[in-house]
Each structure stands twice: as structure tokens, then as C-alpha cells.
Amino acid sequence: MSVLDAVLVVTALLLAVGGAVVPRTARWAAPVLLPLLFAGAGIQLLLDDFVWQRVPAYALLAVATWLLLRTPRRTVPAALLVGALVPVATAVWALPPVPRLPPPDGAYPVGSTVLRWVDESRPEAATADPGDHRNIVVQAWYPAEFDSAPRQYLYLDGHGELPATVAGMPSALLSRYHLIDTHAGADVPLADDRPRWPVLLFSPGHGAPRAVYTGLLTELASRGFVVLAVDHPYEVAVTELADGTVAHGVPNSGSDAEMAAQLAVRTADLSAVLDRIGTVDSPLTGRIDTTRVAAAGHSLGGATAASASAHDQRVVAAANIDGTLYGDLPEQRLPGPYLLIDSDPARTGHSAAYLERNRKLLGGVQGGGHHYTIGRTDHIGCTDAPLFLAPPVRALAGRWFGGERSPVETRRATADLLAAVLGPPLGERPADVAAVAGRYPDVAGGPV
Structure with missing residues (x-):
């Protein structure tokens, strides 16, 4: 307000x-x-x-x-x-018409650019047109270098053509979300501190647009990561394709079989990003190394990150935030390092499938598995969604929406754990993961 x-x-x-x-x-x-x-x-x-x-x-x-x-x-x-x-x-x-995202607190200002192209090698199974091919939509968040005030970046694709609901929220509530300040400069130069920057792929939750993770992703970018946030067309509620068409999500039953099929599509999307991102003209051109990257994600995106680690040797580390695994993924032996972050079980109520499948995958990690729980937060606690409520209401509704922990603290704790586990394999300074977790009350876990 x-x-x-x-x-x-x-x-x-x-x-x-x-x-x-x-x-x-x-x-x-x-x-x-x-x-x-x-x-x-x-x-x-x-x-x-x-x-x-x-x-x-x-x-x-x-x-x-x-x-x-x-x-x-x-x-x-x-x-x-x-x-x-x-x-x-x-x-x-x-419900403020234009929610306010707290700025990231890393050392770098943040830049952003959106890249869209068509992967001609893959047909699009979600549409009836046999001539359609898979669209790849990526928003890069990166450490930037610029002097002028940042230009606001559109928060959500498809403004003016939103479906009835987006990630469970009535689109009427989102009518001014294109005015949300992302604290990023549009298409500004990549910072020149390093010849090449570490790359982190990010996959959102099932049906969720990349936008609702902006707070977490800009936090990581401000700390020195080039974050490539991938939208998955025809699953995400709304995204703009390479030709300007706005694509909406295609409903599915949520069965294990359909989720496993979607996981395979998502995994291929991440590999397609690595195949092409270095050849697309952008502020990142020639400044990132796509032969050695990390992957992270939330919910189904967390499973996608783990799957990318299992199937693409360029992904040398992965993190899963609160994601249930599908298909044969629990049987895979990840090279590691691998991080599983749970929200508070008392708030989220993880299913038996979530617990057993993640236990099995963690048991097979070959190069350093880590498992942490962030207490007093629920499944959406790491997203921007709690910030869509005004602070007084958020404090009252925390038990049912986002958790009682401050969303800014949840974001910071999540980013700290991701950086501590995923940074060293990409050449960043080694970190004491237990010490990082120990900075926060009600964050528990350790190596597995």
C-alpha cells in the first residue's frame, strides 16, 4: 500500500x-x-x-x-x-496493485535480457500443428555494469493477454504487475570483473512463470552468477514465443506418467539452452562458459535440475528446492555435488513419494550430497508470492501462505545455500556449507 x-x-x-x-x-x-x-x-x-x-x-x-x-x-x-x-x-x-520486491543485496548491480528462439530439431508435441517446433524462452539475470538508473524490466510475459489464472492467482490481480520494479537494467553490459562468469540454469515450478522467482534470481545474479531462467512453453501459465505469440498452459492430469513426460521435455529444454545460448547475440556473448554449469529449480523445476545433472555432462552440480521426482530419476546416480532444500514439513506436508524418492536419489549421489530444511516456510516461501501481500497482512497470513519466516530472509538463506554448494564446482571459492546454514535460525541439515 x-x-x-x-x-x-x-x-x-x-x-x-x-x-x-x-x-x-x-x-x-x-x-x-x-x-x-x-x-x-x-x-x-x-x-x-x-x-x-x-x-x-x-x-x-x-x-x-x-x-x-x-x-x-x-x-x-x-x-x-x-x-x-x-x-x-x-x-x-x-493486495497492492504493484507489489514491491526488496532489492538484491549482493555486490553487483543486476542486468537482464530475454532471449527467445525456436529449436528446429524438436517438434512441439503440445500443439496440433505438425509444423510447430519447440520454442526456447530464457531470461538471463547477470552481474552488470552501468551508470544510469536501471530501466524497469517487464515482470511478466503476455501483459494484456493473460489467461484467467496465473500460478493460481486471478489474472485481474496481476493487471499492473508489468510495473513491478525488478531492480535490473535492461540489456545493460555484463560486468567486466572476469573474463567468464559462472552459469546457473534455473527451472520454475509446474505451471509457474519464471517471473515469480525474480527476487531469488536477482539475489544470485548480484552475487556473481549468470542465471538463465527458463520458461517451459505450453506448461507455464503464460509466456511469449519467438514470433510474439503468447502461449498459455495446456492442462494435464498431474499423473506420475504425465509428470514424467513433462520432466523429459523440461530436461531437453535445459540442454537446448546450453546448446544455443553461446551463439545468440546478447550481453552474454563470449563471456560465459556453457561447458561447465550448475542447475537449480523449484518444485518440478527442482526435479528438472536433478534430471539435467543425470543426463547432461555439462551440468556438474544441481539443487532441488522442494521438488518431487518422477520416472526413473530416483534411480539415477548423480555425479554431484547435489543439494536438496526442503521447506518446513509441518507447513508443506511432503508426500510419501516426495520423501522416499528424494531419499533414494540422495543415497546415490557420488560427489557430495547435502540436505537442508528451511523451517517456518512453506512450498512457495522461496518465490515472490508472499511479497504480493502487504506486510501487515503477510504477517497475519504467514501460517497459510509462505510461512512465518520473513520472505526476504527465506530468499537470502536459499541463495546462500545454493551459492555454497553450487559455486565451488564452477570455480568459486570453497564454502563451509554447515557454517552458512548456521547463520539462520531453524535451518537444519548437513551432508548425506
């Missing part, structure tokens, strides 16, 4: 409460405060453009306040009207 939002809502609530508790005092204030309330809403409309989420809230607040001041208490019970205002005000506070 902006400062102006807060002033308008608090003023209206004070009027309503005043009308209920001290009617005479409120009535002399009404001729002054109500016009100011409407004037403030008008100024906000001019400064901040039209935001439909605010209209019913302010309309109801103004009408309820007016009724309290002009109607006898015996006709309109004051307590009832004031009580009705509370959820309205909470709704305004709960």
Missing part, C-alpha cells in the same frame, strides 16, 4: 469510527474530511492511473461513512457498519 492509500483508508476509517462513537464530533468533521477524502482519491487517480482494486474499497468506505454520519443509529447500527469496513480496508491493504 502506498502512503496515499494508507492516508485515504485511515481517514475514512477514523470518520466511520468517529461517527459510531462520537456522532456529534464526527458530524462537524464530515463537511471537511469527506471532500478531502474524495479529493485525495482524485489526486491518486491522476498520479497513479486507474487501479480498479481501489474503487470498491473507497466507494464503500465513503458511502458507509456518509451513512454513519447522516442516518440515525437506530436505523443503521453503527457497529455493523464499522465492522463491515474492516474487511474492505483489509482487502485494500492485502
Whole structure:
């Protein structure tokens, strides 16, 4: 909520409460405060453009306040009207039209570029056209070098053509998410501290767009990683293809067989990124080494990272954040290092399949397995989703949405663990993983 939002809502609530508790005092204030309330809403409309989420809230607040001041208490019970205002005000506070992402705290400013191309060697099985081929969509986040203020990067593909829901959220709530500040400069130069930068592939959760991991990925980029976040077309809720078409997700049953098939498609997507990224004109050209990379992901993306490690020898380390494994992946013997990060079992309730399959895969890691649990966070805790709620509401809703741990601390702990395990195989300074985990309360685990 902006400062102006807060002033308008608090003023209206004070009027309503005043009308209920001290009617005479409120009535002399009404001729002054109500016009100011409407004037403030008008100024906000001019400064901040039209935001439909605010209209019913302010309309109801103004009408309820007016009724309290002009109607006898015996006709309109004051307590009832004031009580009705509370959820309205909470709704305004709960879902800011443009959420704010905290800036990354690494040593580097962050740049970003989006790359899209067609993999002519692979047909697209998700469409009916036999002439369609697989699209590859990658957003790179990287340590940057630039002097001018960063230009906001579009947060979400397909603005104006969103499906009914995106990652479980009604698209009407996302109408201004293209204005989210990602704290990144668009297409700015890669920092020149090193001749080549370490590369980390990232795969999102099932159906989730790469955008909802922006906080975590910019954090990693600010610490010196080139992060290649891969959207998986026709599974992700919305993504823009190379020809400008906006593709929506194709529903599946969620059966083990279908998820295993999707995992195979995703694994091939990651390999296709490594095959082509070095030849695509971008700020990264000639500055990254795609022969030795790490992979990480969340949920099904975590399984994708593990699968890439099993099937592509260029992937020398992998991390799985809260991902269930499918197909024959639990039987694979990963070269390692390999990191499994669990959210709090008491919050997420991991399935028996999750526990057993991950236990089996960890037992077969040949070069250093690590298993950590981040307490007081749930399955979506590492995403941006908790930041879509305003802080007061987030604190109240944490038990059911994101976890009680601060989302910024969850992001930092996750990034620290990823950097500690995945950095050294890419030439970064060795880290004491246990010491890194020990910086945070309720982060437990160790080598396996």
C-alpha cells in the first residue's frame, strides 16, 4: 500500500469510527474530511492511473461513512457498519496493485535480457500443428555494469493477454504487475570483473512463470552468477514465443506418467539452452562458459535440475528446492555435488513419494550430497508470492501462505545455500556449507 492509500483508508476509517462513537464530533468533521477524502482519491487517480482494486474499497468506505454520519443509529447500527469496513480496508491493504520486491543485496548491480528462439530439431508435441517446433524462452539475470538508473524490466510475459489464472492467482490481480520494479537494467553490459562468469540454469515450478522467482534470481545474479531462467512453453501459465505469440498452459492430469513426460521435455529444454545460448547475440556473448554449469529449480523445476545433472555432462552440480521426482530419476546416480532444500514439513506436508524418492536419489549421489530444511516456510516461501501481500497482512497470513519466516530472509538463506554448494564446482571459492546454514535460525541439515 502506498502512503496515499494508507492516508485515504485511515481517514475514512477514523470518520466511520468517529461517527459510531462520537456522532456529534464526527458530524462537524464530515463537511471537511469527506471532500478531502474524495479529493485525495482524485489526486491518486491522476498520479497513479486507474487501479480498479481501489474503487470498491473507497466507494464503500465513503458511502458507509456518509451513512454513519447522516442516518440515525437506530436505523443503521453503527457497529455493523464499522465492522463491515474492516474487511474492505483489509482487502485494500492485502493486495497492492504493484507489489514491491526488496532489492538484491549482493555486490553487483543486476542486468537482464530475454532471449527467445525456436529449436528446429524438436517438434512441439503440445500443439496440433505438425509444423510447430519447440520454442526456447530464457531470461538471463547477470552481474552488470552501468551508470544510469536501471530501466524497469517487464515482470511478466503476455501483459494484456493473460489467461484467467496465473500460478493460481486471478489474472485481474496481476493487471499492473508489468510495473513491478525488478531492480535490473535492461540489456545493460555484463560486468567486466572476469573474463567468464559462472552459469546457473534455473527451472520454475509446474505451471509457474519464471517471473515469480525474480527476487531469488536477482539475489544470485548480484552475487556473481549468470542465471538463465527458463520458461517451459505450453506448461507455464503464460509466456511469449519467438514470433510474439503468447502461449498459455495446456492442462494435464498431474499423473506420475504425465509428470514424467513433462520432466523429459523440461530436461531437453535445459540442454537446448546450453546448446544455443553461446551463439545468440546478447550481453552474454563470449563471456560465459556453457561447458561447465550448475542447475537449480523449484518444485518440478527442482526435479528438472536433478534430471539435467543425470543426463547432461555439462551440468556438474544441481539443487532441488522442494521438488518431487518422477520416472526413473530416483534411480539415477548423480555425479554431484547435489543439494536438496526442503521447506518446513509441518507447513508443506511432503508426500510419501516426495520423501522416499528424494531419499533414494540422495543415497546415490557420488560427489557430495547435502540436505537442508528451511523451517517456518512453506512450498512457495522461496518465490515472490508472499511479497504480493502487504506486510501487515503477510504477517497475519504467514501460517497459510509462505510461512512465518520473513520472505526476504527465506530468499537470502536459499541463495546462500545454493551459492555454497553450487559455486565451488564452477570455480568459486570453497564454502563451509554447515557454517552458512548456521547463520539462520531453524535451518537444519548437513551432508548425506
